[in-house]
Amino acid sequence: MSKVYISSVASISSQRTFDNSEFLDEIIDHDDTVLSVVDPNYKDYIPPAAARRMAKGIKMGVVASKIALQEAELENVDAIITGTGLGCTVDSEKFVSALIDNDEQYLTPTSFIQSTHNTVGGQIALGLGCKGYNFTYVHASISFESALLDAQLQLENDEASTILVGGVDESGDHTVKIHRLINHIKKEKVKSSSLFKSKTKGAVFSEGANFFVLSNSKKNGAYAELGAVATYNTLAKEDLNEALTVFLKENHLDIDDIDILVMGNNGDVAFDGWYHELSDGSFKNTPQVAFKHLCGEFYTASAFGTWLAAKMIKAQRVPEIVKLNKEATTQINTVLLYNQYRGENHSFTLLHKC
Amino acid sequence: MGDIKQELKSKIIEQLNLEDVTVDEIADNDPLFGDGLGLDSIDALELIVMLDKDYGIKLSDPKEGKKIFESIETMANYITANKTK
Known part of the structure; x- marks a missing residue:
């Protein structure tokens, strides 16, 4: 493959x-x-x-x-x-x-x-x-x-x-x-x-x-390797951690392997809870990044998140404006993107340094 | 007649989204299709609807359109002779 x-x-x-x-x-x-x-x-x-x-x-x-x-x-x-x-x-x-x-x-x-x-x-x-x-x-x-x-x-x-x-x-x-x-x-x-x-x-x-x-061939100047993509039409808040654990396991990864977690928070108090489930829980000690304060919300806003993740991996730097917490990383090897809108249609996207 | 010609030029620019063209740049006898303004078959449909909506003219024979839409001059002549509103 x-x-x-x-x-x-x-x-x-x-x-x-x-x-x-x-x-x-x-x-x-x-x-x-x-x-x-x-x-x-x-x-x-x-x-x-x-x-x-x-x-x-x-x-x-x-x-x-x-x-x-x-x-x-x-x-x-x-x-x-x-x-x-x-x-x-x-x-x-x-x-x-x-x-x-x-x-x-x-x-x-x-x-x-x-x-x-x-x-x-x-x-x-x-x-x-x-x-x-x-x-x-x-x-x-x-x-x-x-x-x-x-x-x-x-x-x-x-x-x-x-x-x-x-x-x-x-x-x-x-x-x-x-x-x-x-x-x-x-x-x-x-x-x-x-x-x-x-x-x-x-x-x-x-x-x-x-x-x-x-x-499927690595060109000069390539940004990142696309590791995996998973989508879920419905995913209850209480099932999010388990779904993510399964996703990471399928890709032979642990939470500690994730250098940056990119999240699609949009400031909606009714639905940002899904993101807090990760940011305040299992990913508390992982550098966290958000992007919708920059690009706004639209159905394909997560493509902007993917753009951000790819740019961070290539540049090996995290712009101050996207940081959600004070955790830092010296190397950006693996980035996980999590997105959902109004509690539906969730996705995990995994990018690696190449 | 002069008023209709000016009106037609403005309508064509607006309805066909000819962003880079001004009323002054369209001469009365310039061909609208092909080498002139460069309109195409989709624009022809837009013009047929415009005749119906704005001047109450229904074109039943599509072959008529070729002559009517030759230039602003031919369009204005046809509208003046046939308009019902």
Whole structure:
């Protein structure tokens, strides 16, 4: 069975992360309930004729994939696997609104064509001329992990040698409005730097695109080895430690082997308890890191966590802004990422230094 | 007639998301498809819906579209002669 490596990374987030020569050097301390991404200059990557029909999510996905391919020095890949929780919501909202506003008359094709969940993967493939395997996973907050797992299995079994894997979600006005109504978004503005002290219900929402080139051969400049991915649709708080113990055992690891625990806390007092189960319990003495105060919450935010973990392993340093406790490590060899959203769709992702 | 032409140029730019094009850059006789503004078949569908929605004109024969959508001039002439609202 071949090993799987992260050859390159790309992140478009509510921090300035699209430039791979930087690593959270300057932090934007947002003070809001919904965050927008820091946009790269999309025109540098997408011809105007192609860009004019693309909503933001498609642009973010296409550009993130181009940045990842550039860094991997690849013109094309064997497969493209995308994860998205809500797909192209902006065009979906536009199309459905037009249906309602015009009494089901005068329907135009563009927003309908671009509204499907697999539009991003399709547009990336069209741009590259990639006729290989193209799949989009829509599994709420384990959408990205499902894509990652698919890529891992294909690479391990030599069914492909390079795969572009990514997670992308965009904010749509109506979607945000609905999430506000059902109190999934915090009522009060929260500064990024104090998100974990907020002690209120709901999350700070956002959007983003995080893409990776995965390969089954280790290239110069590779970030990390992908060890394992596991997902759970339901996992009770009291069963979390046992599930994690089993996961680590399957990968021949103990808690002491984990150099950094990366967690998807989002400051929601109703659901951060799952993370505290680990941070205050079995991983109390392990260096802990969080990321959603930087990138906000969206269904594929864990792809930003994977970006962070890969960058930390390659750089062998932990940016101050992500540290949750005072525990330190001299070497970053093994990083465990744990994520869940509203107590559902949990994932463990294991990365190793390579 | 001049007003309709200006209106059409603005509508085309807005509805087809031609971010880098201004009203002044579209000449009345510039071809809209192919070498001119570079519109394509999806844009043609958008224009057919626009004629229906904004001017009450239903194009029943798609072959008609080729002549009507040749330029802003031909579109404006057709709209002036056939609009119902």
